[in-house]
Amino acid sequence: MSTTNRQLALVNLSTGESFDMSEYSLRSKKQDEAYKRIQYYQYDKRLFSFADMDTIKFIISNVSTVHCGYLLILQCYMEFGTGKLTLTRKEMPKAVGMSESTFIRFWKVMQSYGIITDKGGEFYMNPYFHFRQQPQHNQVIKVFTTKLKQLKEVVTASELGFLYKLLPFVHYDTNMICADPVTEPENIQFLNKTQIALLVGMEEKKASKILDKLRKIGVIAETIRQDDKRDRIFTLNPYIFYRKKGRPDHTLRGLFASTPYGK
Protein backbone atom coordinates (compact mmCIF):
# COMPACT_ATOMS: atom_id res chain seq x y z
CA MET A 1 0.00 0.00 0.00
CA SER A 2 1.74 3.08 -1.19
CA THR A 3 -1.41 5.21 -1.49
CA THR A 4 -0.90 8.66 -0.01
CA ASN A 5 -3.51 10.75 1.77
CA ARG A 6 -3.56 13.13 -1.13
CA GLN A 7 -5.43 10.59 -3.19
CA LEU A 8 -8.02 9.91 -0.49
CA ALA A 9 -11.17 11.90 0.13
CA LEU A 10 -14.00 11.68 2.62
CA VAL A 11 -17.36 12.37 1.00
CA ASN A 12 -20.60 13.24 2.75
CA LEU A 13 -23.03 11.03 0.83
CA SER A 14 -26.08 13.24 1.36
CA THR A 15 -24.55 16.62 0.51
CA GLY A 16 -21.75 15.53 -1.74
CA GLU A 17 -19.34 17.68 0.27
CA SER A 18 -15.85 16.22 0.20
CA PHE A 19 -12.91 16.61 2.55
CA ASP A 20 -9.39 16.52 1.19
CA MET A 21 -7.56 14.00 3.33
CA SER A 22 -4.28 15.86 3.12
CA GLU A 23 -5.92 18.20 5.65
CA TYR A 24 -7.23 15.50 7.99
CA SER A 25 -6.10 12.30 9.57
CA LEU A 26 -8.04 9.15 10.08
CA ARG A 27 -7.97 7.32 13.39
CA SER A 28 -9.71 4.17 14.48
CA LYS A 29 -11.92 4.16 17.57
CA LYS A 30 -9.37 1.88 19.16
CA GLN A 31 -6.61 4.38 18.53
CA ASP A 32 -8.76 7.09 20.09
CA GLU A 33 -9.28 5.03 23.19
CA ALA A 34 -5.60 4.20 23.43
CA TYR A 35 -4.78 7.89 23.12
CA LYS A 36 -7.21 8.76 25.89
CA ARG A 37 -5.68 6.08 28.10
CA ILE A 38 -2.21 7.46 27.52
CA GLN A 39 -3.39 10.98 28.27
CA TYR A 40 -5.09 9.82 31.43
CA TYR A 41 -2.08 7.82 32.51
CA GLN A 42 0.23 10.77 31.98
CA TYR A 43 -2.18 12.99 33.83
CA ASP A 44 -2.25 10.57 36.71
CA LYS A 45 1.50 10.41 36.83
CA ARG A 46 1.62 13.99 37.96
CA LEU A 47 1.55 13.13 41.63
CA PHE A 48 0.64 15.99 43.86
CA SER A 49 -0.55 16.87 47.30
CA PHE A 50 -2.38 19.95 48.51
CA ALA A 51 -1.40 22.70 50.88
CA ASP A 52 -4.10 24.83 52.44
CA MET A 53 -3.02 28.37 51.60
CA ASP A 54 -4.75 29.88 54.57
CA THR A 55 -3.84 27.53 57.39
CA ILE A 56 -0.19 27.10 56.46
CA LYS A 57 0.28 30.77 57.33
CA PHE A 58 0.21 29.52 60.90
CA ILE A 59 3.13 27.23 60.14
CA ILE A 60 5.00 29.97 58.32
CA SER A 61 4.75 32.35 61.24
CA ASN A 62 5.75 29.77 63.85
CA VAL A 63 8.27 27.50 62.18
CA SER A 64 11.75 28.42 60.96
CA THR A 65 12.46 28.69 57.25
CA VAL A 66 14.61 25.56 57.09
CA HIS A 67 11.97 23.56 58.91
CA CYS A 68 9.36 24.81 56.45
CA GLY A 69 11.63 23.48 53.71
CA TYR A 70 11.98 20.09 55.33
CA LEU A 71 8.23 19.95 55.81
CA LEU A 72 7.73 20.63 52.11
CA ILE A 73 9.81 17.56 51.33
CA LEU A 74 8.18 15.40 53.95
CA GLN A 75 4.68 16.15 52.72
CA CYS A 76 5.68 14.53 49.40
CA TYR A 77 5.43 11.18 51.13
CA MET A 78 1.75 11.12 51.96
CA GLU A 79 -0.57 8.23 51.28
CA PHE A 80 -3.54 9.17 49.11
CA GLY A 81 -6.70 9.75 51.14
CA THR A 82 -5.34 9.11 54.61
CA GLY A 83 -2.36 11.45 54.68
CA LYS A 84 -0.31 8.75 56.35
CA LEU A 85 3.41 9.15 55.82
CA THR A 86 4.71 6.36 53.63
CA LEU A 87 8.14 6.38 55.24
CA THR A 88 9.13 4.65 58.43
CA ARG A 89 10.48 6.80 61.19
CA LYS A 90 13.96 5.48 60.41
CA GLU A 91 13.76 6.28 56.70
CA MET A 92 12.67 9.87 57.20
CA PRO A 93 15.94 11.66 57.99
CA LYS A 94 17.57 10.24 54.88
CA ALA A 95 14.54 11.00 52.70
CA VAL A 96 14.49 14.65 53.71
CA GLY A 97 18.27 14.88 53.70
CA MET A 98 19.38 15.48 57.26
CA SER A 99 21.06 13.72 60.12
CA GLU A 100 19.26 11.84 62.79
CA SER A 101 19.88 14.38 65.50
CA THR A 102 18.74 17.28 63.37
CA PHE A 103 15.71 15.34 62.32
CA ILE A 104 14.83 14.77 65.94
CA ARG A 105 14.79 18.49 66.55
CA PHE A 106 12.71 19.09 63.43
CA TRP A 107 10.38 16.27 64.37
CA LYS A 108 9.74 17.79 67.76
CA VAL A 109 8.73 21.07 66.19
CA MET A 110 6.35 19.30 63.79
CA GLN A 111 4.69 17.38 66.60
CA SER A 112 4.48 20.30 69.00
CA TYR A 113 2.48 22.33 66.47
CA GLY A 114 0.38 19.34 65.47
CA ILE A 115 1.61 19.50 61.88
CA ILE A 116 2.40 15.81 62.05
CA THR A 117 0.59 13.51 64.42
CA ASP A 118 1.63 10.20 65.87
CA LYS A 119 -1.14 7.61 65.98
CA GLY A 120 0.32 4.56 67.64
CA GLY A 121 3.64 4.60 65.83
CA GLU A 122 2.14 5.62 62.48
CA PHE A 123 2.55 9.17 61.37
CA TYR A 124 -0.01 11.36 59.68
CA MET A 125 0.19 14.78 58.10
CA ASN A 126 -2.44 16.98 59.71
CA PRO A 127 -5.01 17.50 56.90
CA TYR A 128 -5.70 20.94 58.31
CA PHE A 129 -2.45 22.00 56.64
CA HIS A 130 -1.47 19.38 54.07
CA PHE A 131 -3.58 16.67 52.50
CA ARG A 132 -3.83 14.35 49.54
CA GLN A 133 -7.49 14.05 48.70
CA GLN A 134 -10.29 16.11 47.17
CA PRO A 135 -10.04 19.68 48.52
CA GLN A 136 -13.07 21.16 50.28
CA HIS A 137 -12.49 24.69 48.97
CA ASN A 138 -10.27 26.35 46.40
CA GLN A 139 -7.85 28.19 48.66
CA VAL A 140 -5.38 25.40 48.10
CA ILE A 141 -2.24 24.91 46.06
CA LYS A 142 -0.99 21.74 44.47
CA VAL A 143 2.53 20.63 45.19
CA PHE A 144 3.86 18.24 42.57
CA THR A 145 5.75 15.74 44.62
CA THR A 146 7.92 14.10 41.98
CA LYS A 147 9.16 17.51 40.86
CA LEU A 148 9.82 18.58 44.41
CA LYS A 149 11.86 15.48 45.12
CA GLN A 150 14.03 16.36 42.12
CA LEU A 151 14.25 19.93 43.25
CA LYS A 152 15.51 19.09 46.71
CA GLU A 153 18.70 17.73 45.16
CA VAL A 154 19.67 21.16 43.86
CA VAL A 155 18.37 23.59 46.46
CA THR A 156 18.91 23.91 50.19
CA ALA A 157 16.24 23.41 52.81
CA SER A 158 16.09 27.12 53.50
CA GLU A 159 15.48 27.84 49.83
CA LEU A 160 12.63 25.35 49.87
CA GLY A 161 11.37 27.06 53.00
CA PHE A 162 11.43 30.35 51.12
CA LEU A 163 9.24 28.81 48.42
CA TYR A 164 6.96 27.42 51.08
CA LYS A 165 6.47 30.91 52.46
CA LEU A 166 5.33 32.11 49.04
CA LEU A 167 2.62 29.47 48.69
CA PRO A 168 -0.20 31.43 50.39
CA PHE A 169 0.35 34.24 47.90
CA VAL A 170 0.03 32.50 44.56
CA HIS A 171 -2.54 33.97 42.19
CA TYR A 172 -5.12 31.49 40.88
CA ASP A 173 -5.12 32.47 37.21
CA THR A 174 -1.51 33.41 36.57
CA ASN A 175 0.54 31.56 39.21
CA MET A 176 2.16 34.90 40.04
CA ILE A 177 3.06 36.05 43.52
CA CYS A 178 0.52 38.58 44.72
CA ALA A 179 -0.42 40.33 47.95
CA ASP A 180 -3.89 38.89 48.34
CA PRO A 181 -4.93 36.00 46.06
CA VAL A 182 -8.45 35.96 47.50
CA THR A 183 -9.44 39.45 46.41
CA GLU A 184 -11.32 40.43 43.23
CA PRO A 185 -9.25 40.18 40.01
CA GLU A 186 -9.16 43.96 39.48
CA ASN A 187 -7.68 44.47 42.95
CA ILE A 188 -4.91 41.93 42.67
CA GLN A 189 -1.55 43.43 43.47
CA PHE A 190 1.38 41.51 42.07
CA LEU A 191 4.56 41.77 44.07
CA ASN A 192 8.05 42.80 43.14
CA LYS A 193 11.31 41.74 44.76
CA THR A 194 11.13 44.29 47.58
CA GLN A 195 7.58 43.36 48.47
CA ILE A 196 8.34 39.64 48.41
CA ALA A 197 11.28 40.17 50.77
CA LEU A 198 8.92 41.99 53.10
CA LEU A 199 6.36 39.24 52.78
CA VAL A 200 8.70 36.46 53.88
CA GLY A 201 10.42 38.68 56.44
CA MET A 202 13.77 38.60 54.79
CA GLU A 203 16.47 41.09 53.94
CA GLU A 204 15.93 42.22 50.38
CA LYS A 205 19.43 41.25 49.31
CA LYS A 206 18.96 37.73 50.59
CA ALA A 207 15.53 37.35 49.04
CA SER A 208 16.94 38.69 45.82
CA LYS A 209 19.75 36.16 45.87
CA ILE A 210 17.36 33.27 46.41
CA LEU A 211 14.94 34.54 43.74
CA ASP A 212 17.85 34.77 41.35
CA LYS A 213 18.97 31.22 42.03
CA LEU A 214 15.42 29.90 41.74
CA ARG A 215 15.04 31.73 38.46
CA LYS A 216 18.25 30.24 37.08
CA ILE A 217 17.15 26.71 37.80
CA GLY A 218 13.67 27.36 36.42
CA VAL A 219 11.59 27.26 39.58
CA ILE A 220 10.33 30.79 39.12
CA ALA A 221 10.20 33.19 36.20
CA GLU A 222 10.73 36.91 36.33
CA THR A 223 8.60 39.07 34.07
CA ILE A 224 8.82 42.76 33.30
CA ARG A 225 5.65 44.61 34.08
CA GLN A 226 4.26 46.58 31.17
CA ASP A 227 4.35 50.03 32.69
CA ASP A 228 7.78 49.95 34.32
CA LYS A 229 10.76 47.99 33.10
CA ARG A 230 12.50 48.01 36.47
CA ASP A 231 9.46 46.64 38.22
CA ARG A 232 9.49 42.90 37.83
CA ILE A 233 7.01 40.36 39.08
CA PHE A 234 7.44 36.67 39.74
CA THR A 235 5.66 33.57 38.53
CA LEU A 236 5.99 30.16 40.16
CA ASN A 237 6.68 27.19 37.90
CA PRO A 238 3.24 25.59 37.39
CA TYR A 239 4.85 22.17 37.02
CA ILE A 240 5.96 22.38 40.64
CA PHE A 241 3.23 24.48 42.26
CA TYR A 242 -0.14 25.09 40.63
CA ARG A 243 -3.60 26.11 41.77
CA LYS A 244 -5.85 25.44 38.79
CA LYS A 245 -7.28 22.11 37.73
CA GLY A 246 -5.70 20.45 34.73
CA ARG A 247 -2.61 21.55 32.92
CA PRO A 248 -1.08 25.03 32.68
CA ASP A 249 -2.19 27.21 29.76
CA HIS A 250 0.03 28.19 26.81
CA THR A 251 1.39 31.37 28.36
CA LEU A 252 2.53 29.59 31.50
CA ARG A 253 3.89 26.63 29.59
CA GLY A 254 5.88 28.94 27.36
CA LEU A 255 7.35 30.75 30.30
CA PHE A 256 8.91 27.57 31.64
CA ALA A 257 9.30 25.52 28.47
CA SER A 258 13.10 25.70 28.39
CA THR A 259 13.66 24.90 32.07
CA PRO A 260 14.45 21.51 33.62
CA TYR A 261 11.03 21.62 35.25
CA GLY A 262 9.16 22.56 32.11
CA LYS A 263 6.78 19.63 31.80
Next chain:
DNA sequence: ACCGTCGATGCTATTCAGGT
Protein backbone atom coordinates in the same frame (compact mmCIF):
# COMPACT_ATOMS: atom_id res chain seq x y z
C1' DA B 1 18.54 -10.90 84.77
C1' DC B 2 20.96 -10.14 80.55
C1' DC B 3 21.51 -8.64 76.01
C1' DG B 4 20.55 -6.12 71.83
C1' DT B 5 18.10 -2.54 69.46
C1' DC B 6 16.28 1.90 68.99
C1' DG B 7 15.47 6.57 70.02
C1' DA B 8 16.78 10.55 72.95
C1' DT B 9 20.23 13.61 74.83
C1' DG B 10 24.34 16.27 75.50
C1' DC B 11 28.87 17.69 74.05
C1' DT B 12 31.99 19.55 70.54
C1' DA B 13 33.77 20.57 65.93
C1' DT B 14 32.27 22.35 61.81
C1' DT B 15 29.51 24.88 58.69
C1' DC B 16 26.76 28.65 57.34
C1' DA B 17 24.57 33.12 57.33
C1' DG B 18 24.45 37.89 58.77
C1' DG B 19 26.63 41.98 59.96
C1' DT B 20 30.44 45.04 59.46
Next chain:
DNA sequence: ACCTGAATAGCATCGACGGT
Protein backbone atom coordinates in the same frame (compact mmCIF):
# COMPACT_ATOMS: atom_id res chain seq x y z
C1' DA C 1 36.40 39.79 52.56
C1' DC C 2 36.39 38.93 57.31
C1' DC C 3 34.55 38.04 61.86
C1' DT C 4 31.07 36.33 64.97
C1' DG C 5 27.34 33.72 66.57
C1' DA C 6 23.90 30.34 65.62
C1' DA C 7 22.58 26.03 63.65
C1' DT C 8 23.85 21.50 62.47
C1' DA C 9 26.38 17.00 62.14
C1' DG C 10 28.87 13.57 64.34
C1' DC C 11 29.85 11.06 68.19
C1' DA C 12 29.42 8.92 72.72
C1' DT C 13 26.33 7.81 76.03
C1' DC C 14 22.00 6.92 78.42
C1' DG C 15 17.59 4.95 79.12
C1' DA C 16 13.41 2.40 77.54
C1' DC C 17 11.72 -1.71 75.71
C1' DG C 18 11.30 -6.49 74.14
C1' DG C 19 12.99 -11.09 73.69
C1' DT C 20 15.40 -15.02 75.60
